[in-house]
Every structure is written in structure tokens, then in C-alpha cells.
Amino acid sequence: MSDPESPDARRLASYIPVSAGPWLSEADQVYDAEGIFEYIDGAGEVYRSYNMGLLVARRFHKDGKPDIVVDAFDMGSSEDAFGVFTHDLDGESASIGQGSVYKSGLLSFWKDRYFLSVYAEEETPETKALVLDLGRRIAAAIPGTGVEPALLKVLPSGGLDRRGVRFFHVHSVLNYHYFVAEENILLLDRTTDAVLAGYEGEGGGAMRLLAVAYADGPAASRALASFCRAYMPDAGDGRTVRTENGKWTSARSGAEILAVVFDAPTEQRAQGLLESVLSLAGARATGPAR
Amino acid sequence: MSRKPITRRDFLKVASAAPLAGALIPSFKGAPPAPSAAESKVRVVLVRDPSPLGAGGAPPAEVVQKMLDDAVRALLGETDVVKAWKSLIRPDDVVGIKTNAWRYIPTTVEVEQAIKRRVMDAGVGEDRIAIDDRGVLRDPVFQKATALVNARPMRTHHWSGVGSLIKNYIMFTPQPAAWHGDTCADLAAIWELPAVKGKTRLNVLVMFTPLFHSVGPHNYAKDYVWEYKGLIVSRDPVAADATGLRIIQAKRKEHFGDDRPLPMTPHHITLADTRHHLGTSDPARIELVKLGFDEGILI
16 A cells, blocks of 8 residues: 555545545545555556556445445546546446546546546445435545547547547557457557547448557557558558458558548548548647647 | 358457467468367366355355365266365375455355365365465465465456456465566466466366456446356366356356457466466367256356
């Protein structure tokens, strides 16, 4: 465990109420990125992949009732708070913080540079109400407002499934959302920003757009070459291929951005989407998305 | 009905686990050949009992004992359960029962005690038996252990795909996180460490209430647990894990209505076979013996 008296831990802990109705809180547990495995085992790697800084966990207990657990993560940046929130979007919006989902006793939301999970070990009408109330109180206590990753600006708006946008860094998380390959053929790591989005494809079926921002243009070009060599060696210089399911995959890079469209209904749709991405990337403001 | 084509994404999913890792897409030639008749199979026993589960998630102790006994007899082809255990454990062994203490779905006391009882029946004194999970490196019995029995539940896992028998030995390493690379691909290498190498006499994969889908930091939601009421027992941890994984995947298909893959690939099981040669992951090379009730058996 980490030092619960550190300034960051005390600030984060101050956002969490000490009671939830008749449920009383137990002593906080505080973990840094090295110690998180003591708390949630290997699942901690998900949060580490988003550069987590600190976790304050507070358990609420009432005899004879299910426990409620608040896990408050300081992700160090609002971009990564947003990103780790997009890791699991299963559920209904709860209109809490800057984005939230609730399902089966689990509320997740982000605000500022913080990601929050409020979890009832068993969902009942009573615990659901308490979980949502806790979430609202925590969100209200966090004074700041975060910004979404700037890379979201390269996503063309037409046909975009905005609620399903995922932001991440590493290839295992890409595979979590959309399996591409066991090997890290896109050369992703904690320094790369990546966004995955779904688009409606004319004629039915969804297509996926992946955009990755590398450190510089040469890095993006190397990733493009690596991807094409492993994933579509049959594509040739056009870097577009009709895959085994009859749909189209196409990849391009421009500046520090690599963009790939998977499962487009037509070659033209794939290339049109890529052109839009690279155009938006060229026009991308240096400021964060709003 | 049309069949879904095998895509390059499907191929790239298995390519790195194949014996010729890195094979390119054009070299894809379909499924590997079935084992020849002369090739021996690894035996795995799946035993299930319909008795109601207690508050801790296990059937009554006497039912668990019978399930374990039936499985071990079938596994070893021995009618006398004590004789069967004596073929696994020597009276002079020092025995560590590696359990799993996860808050939501533990190995259960019933399974731990059923194993311990039979280890004692094999002639091992109680002072030379320990049951532990996170403390195995500090436990004096585990430090001197000459034999291990590996027992844990299977559940989906945010990073390794599933929590498996192979993964259960991660606590024998001083830095478990050091084994998380490539979503735990090389967990089987842990089994080469001196603390465990060659010591495992039996593997028990607890399938009383498996978790088939993970959500949230705690990896758990009651909605994604079901009462399967089974134990999987084998000398081969990879074969047992591969069998448990088939059940988890079948349950996901039943629940979600599609073939959605586990969020994180559980490739450490296949790689335990193809890369580390710890055991057998290919169902075609596993002899699955089923005991007990088969309603909802899924495989």
C-alpha cells in the first residue's frame, strides 16, 4: 500500500463521503501503480496501461447488507481518465461526472483527471440508489473539469458512434476492444495515443476506424509498414485489401498519424474515411478536444 | 445456413500460438491435423453434482469429497481412492496445497479439506501439509515442499483472459507483476522455477460457480456467475485449463448469443503447450471423462 497521508491521496480521499446512508466507511486503502496488484491482482495492468498514479479505495459496510466499494483513481491526466473510462462502456448513462455508465450495481464515471468506480457487491434497489447518490456526491466534490484527448478531433463526425469511442495506448487494450493480431504489429506502447471508433457502414454492418498518434512521422511510417507487412501483405502499394469477409481494410499515414479502416463496405468508403481523418489531423488544433 | 468465413483476424489470433509462430497469412493452410491413433491422449475428468451450493459457493463437504474421490479414481483408473492417492503422494512427502483466496470466488474450504484429507490418507502427517495462496513463499512447509496439489477456481480475468491453474503459481514468484507481459503470455515458465518444478501431483480446477465475464476494477459481478457445480481434475494443468476455458467460452456464447472472444486473449494456455511444453491444450489430444449429471454441461 501507499502513503494515505500524501497530499494527492488526501485530496482524492476528500472527494469521497465518509458514509452512504446507514453504511459506514472503513479505513482507506491507498495504492500506487506498483502496489495496485495487492488490491486487484493482474487487473491492475489495465489501469497501469493508462498511466495511473494513485488509487484510493474506500469500503462501506453495514451488517447484513452488501458492501459498497468506491475506487477512486487519480490517472494523472484527464485524457487518461477519459481513456480508462472508455475501457468498459457497458451500461446505461447515469449522467454523472463528465461521462458515466451504470449496470448491475457498478457505476463508472470520470471527471477532471479522476476515474471513479462505485460498486455494490449485490445490486438491490437500496444499494443502487446509494451507489448513484455516492457517485453524484463525489462528482460534485471534484472541482475541476477535464478535457478529452485531442486525438478525438481526427474522427469524422458523419456516422460516428460517439458513445462507443475508445481511447487507449497499448495493443492488448486494442485487442480487448477489437482484435487485430496477437503480435503488436501496430507498434503501440504507452507513449502512443490511439482511438478506436465505430461507423455505420452503408448497406449494413459496422466498420471500425483506428487512428494512432506516434511520436513523429517516421514512427507512424514504420508502424504503417509493420501493419501492412503482417496484416495485409496481399494489398500491395495501394494498402487496401478486400478481406475474407468481403469487406475492405485500408491503411494510410500522414504526419504522425496512422489511420486504418476495418470492414468498410466498399473500397471508396474506406478511402474516403481515411482521407477525412488525415485532413482533420492536418487541421487538428493543438488544443485538446471539447 | 452460410458459415462465417475465417478471416485474417482469426488467423492472426492463433498464429503466434502455433508451433511456427510468425507464419504469414498466405501460408495459412487450415486446422492442424488430428492426432494419430497411436498418439496418446491426456486424461481430464469433469465431475458434477447437482446438490445445492452453500453460502460459500461449494456443495456440502461430503459431496465435494465424493466428487474429488470419484474424479481421482477415474483419472488414475484405480477403484480404491486411498491407493489412488498413494500413487500420487508418498508418506515422506512435504505437501503444499496451493489454493486461491480471491474474495469473490475462492477455492473453498470444502475443496481444500477434501484434498488435505486424502493427502493425510496417503500417509503424510498434518504437520507436513500446508494450505496457502499469497503466503507460499514465506510458508515453511511450502519452502520444504516436495509435492504440490494445485487447486483454484476458473474465472475470467481482465488481463490474462482467465484465471487458470497455470496462473495460480504466480504467487511462487517474488514479483508477480513481472509475469504480466503480453497479457501473461508466458505464465507457464513459472512452472520451471525451483519452488515448483516437477512437484505438482494433481490439479483441481474448481468450477462450482465460474465467472464468465469481467467488469469493473474488481473483475466481478454477480450477474456473470453461474452454478456449474463441477470440478475438473487432471495431472496436466494445461489440459485442465483448456477444458475449463471451453466451458467458459460455451457459457459466454449461451449468455451473449454470439461467439464473442474473451476481452483479453487467454493465450497463456495455448502457449503453455506450444511454447513451454508444460502440457496439452488441444482438445483433440485430451480424453475428457465426464462423471455425474450432465444438464447444462456445455461441452
